[in-house]
Amino acid sequence: MTIKDVTAAIRRIPDFPAPGIVYIDITPLLQNQQIFAYIIELLAANHLENPPDYVAALDARGFIFGGALACQLGCGFIPIRKKGKLPHKTICKSYDLEYGSAEIEIHQDAIQPGNRVLLVDDLLATGGTATAACELLKELGAHIVEVAFVVELGFLAGKKKLHEYNVHSLIVE
Amino acid sequence: MTIKDVTAAIRRIPDFPAPGIVYIDITPLLQNQQIFAYIIELLAANHLENPPDYVAALDARGFIFGGALACQLGCGFIPIRKKGKLPHKTICKSYDLEYGSAEIEIHQDAIQPGNRVLLVDDLLATGGTATAACELLKELGAHIVEVAFVVELGFLAGKKKLHEYNVHSLIVE
Numbered sequence: 001m002t003i004k005d006v007t008a009a010i011r012r013i014p015d016f017p018a019p020g021i022v023y024i025d026i027t028p029l030l031q032n033q034q035i036f037a038y039i040i041e042l043l044a045a046n047h048l049e050n051p052p053d054y055v056a057a058l059d060a061r062g063f064i065f066g067g068a069l070a071c072q073l074g075c076g077f078i079p080i081r082k083k084g085k086l087p088h089k090t091i092c093k094s095y096d097l098e099y100g101s102a103e104i105e106i107h108q109d110a111i112q113p114g115n116r117v118l119l120v121d122d123l124l125a126t127g128g129t130a131t132a133a134c135e136l137l138k139e140l141g142a143h144i145v146e147v148a149f150v151v152e153l154g155f156l157a158g159k160k161k162l163h164e165y166n167v168h169s170l171i172v173e
Numbered sequence: 174m175t176i177k178d179v180t181a182a183i184r185r186i187p188d189f190p191a192p193g194i195v196y197i198d199i200t201p202l203l204q205n206q207q208i209f210a211y212i213i214e215l216l217a218a219n220h221l222e223n224p225p226d227y228v229a230a231l232d233a234r235g236f237i238f239g240g241a242l243a244c245q246l247g248c249g250f251i252p253i254r255k256k257g258k259l260p261h262k263t264i265c266k267s268y269d270l271e272y273g274s275a276e277i278e279i280h281q282d283a284i285q286p287g288n289r290v291l292l293v294d295d296l297l298a299t300g301g302t303a304t305a306a307c308e309l310l311k312e313l314g315a316h317i318v319e320v321a322f323v324v325e326l327g328f329l330a331g332k333k334k335l336h337e338y339n340v341h342s343l344i345v346e
Contacts, residue, residue, distance in 0.1 A: 013260040023260045027280060030250040031227070033243075040244050054204070060233035060258075064240035064250060070206075071213050071241035077203040079237065087186040087196045107200060 001038045007171050009035055010151065024151055024173075026122050030064060040068045042170050043120065043148050047073055052118040052145050054078045054111065058104070058133055059085065062121040065150060069120055078110045078117070080133045091139055095132040104129065106136045113141025124149040124169060127158025134165060174211045180344050182208055183324065197324055197346075199295050203237060213241045215343050216293065216321050220246055225291040225318050227251045227284065231277070231306055232258065235294040238323060242293055251283045251290070253306045264312055268305040277302065279309045286314025297322040297342060300331025307338060 009032060011025035029035050043065065056078040057066025063079065070077040083092060083103040090105040111117065117137050121130060130147055137144055144165055152159065152169035159167050182205060184198035202208050216238065229251040230239025236252065243250040256265060256276040263278040284290065290310050294303060303320055310317055317338055325332065325342035332340050 011261065016260040017257075025260045027252060027259070027261070027283070030243075030252065031283065033247055033249045036250055037244065037247060057237075060236055060254075061252075063233055063236035064230075064252065067203075067237035067240035068244035070203075071210060071244060074206055074210060076206045077209055077237060079200060079203065079234075081233075084190075085233075086200070087189040087198045088184065088200070110200070110204065 001034055003042075003170060006035055006039060006150075010171075024123055024153070026061065026150060029150070036068075039065065039150060039170065040072050043069050043150075043168075044072045046146060046168060047118060051075050053115040054117045054142075056080055056106075056110075056117050056119045056133070056137060056142075058119075058121045058129060061123075065122060066120045069118070073118075075118075078106065080104055080106050080136060091136060093132040093136050093139075095128040097128065102129075104132055104136065106133075106140065108140070111137065111140040111142045115142050116145050117142040118146050118148060119144060120148045122150050124152040124156075124158045124162075124167070126156050127161035130158065131161050134162070174207055176215075176343060179208055179212060179323075183344075197296055197326070199234065199323060202323070209241075212238065212323055212343065213245050216242050216323075216341075217245045219319060219341060220291060224248050226288040227290045227315075229253055229279075229283075229290050229292045229306070229310060229315075231292075231294045231302060234296075238295060239293045242291070246291075248291075251279065253277055253279050253292075253309060264309060266305040266309050266312075268301040270301065275302075277305055277309065279306075279313065281313070284310065284313040284315045288315050289318050290315040291319050291321060292317060293321045295323050297325040297329075297331045297335075297340070299329050300334035303331070304334050307335070 055070035228243035
């Protein structure tokens with residue numbers, strides 16, 4: 001298994017969810033047990049010697065990789081969710097979308113100052129969501145050890161927006 | 174670690190998301206690395222000798238446990254999602270909510286007839302979503318080896334609706 005096998009398994013769906021957009025469908029990567037296990041192994045590799053306190057992940061596809069990664073690294077899991085989904089006291093951050101804006105939240109007591117956190121999501125596009133997630137984590141005092149993605153769309157330059165963090169993308173398109 | 178420690182870590186939030194409802198908040202179970210690992214160990218225990226082909230899980234909290242469980246058992250992962258989220262050809266099932274109805278989908282090519290599938294979600298309430306998910310899996314020819322939950326709200330009798338499946342709940346309230 002190499003990273004080329006992972007790239008080859010990505011399914012590209014034209015005009016989803018809107019005309020002109022080529023959607024990166026990662027469900028075939030999950031479906032194939034060898035590929036899924038290999039992705040988790042690669043995401044974990046940088047952290048085996050010094051695991052973070054928490055893996056934080058973004059609602060909803062990030063949860064699949066984040067849950068597996070937390071389990072693999074033996075650390076806790078922190079969900080960052082779309083507004084209105086977390087039931088306890090939260091802090092909230094809005095970020096720009098192509099049209100309009102959206103908001104994500106984290107529980108106020110999810111993290112203690114100084115906790116080492118690895119943020120993971122499936123896809124880095126413009127970086128708006130990931131930047132907002134990092135700001136939430138920092139507001140709670142987290143030390144963000146890495147921001148990891150399975151696929152990065154390089155032409156959208158999301159990595160620039162995340163310049164102050166260690167960004168680790170398994171695949172850059 | 175015993176199941177009592179897991180039960181004790183559940184956070185109960187009164188009047189969320191609506192007045193009169195006591196919300197079962199499982200985020201403290203994820204946050205605590207020992208508890209999270211113990212839950213995945215318990216969910217995996219029935220399947221170590223004969224792992225399923227796939228773990229299927231429900232959007233969004235089910236993804237956290239499902240991703241970890243698939244990784245632990247060394248099998249593939251199949252997402253079952255709210256309508257409009259899966260980009261390829263899907264089959265769809267609607268189910269009743271307290272007010273109105275909702276729809277969930279699965280990719281048509283997610284499963285081949287005869288595949289052994291373990292369905293997992295965080296919470297069994299009335300069983301509407303899980304029943305719809307099982308119907309989708311069966312429509313694709315899956316053999317559902319078990320339907321597993323972290324918490325079952327026994328007083329809502331969701332298990333009755335799932336009477337034709339092996340239901341495994343770690344905690345019954």
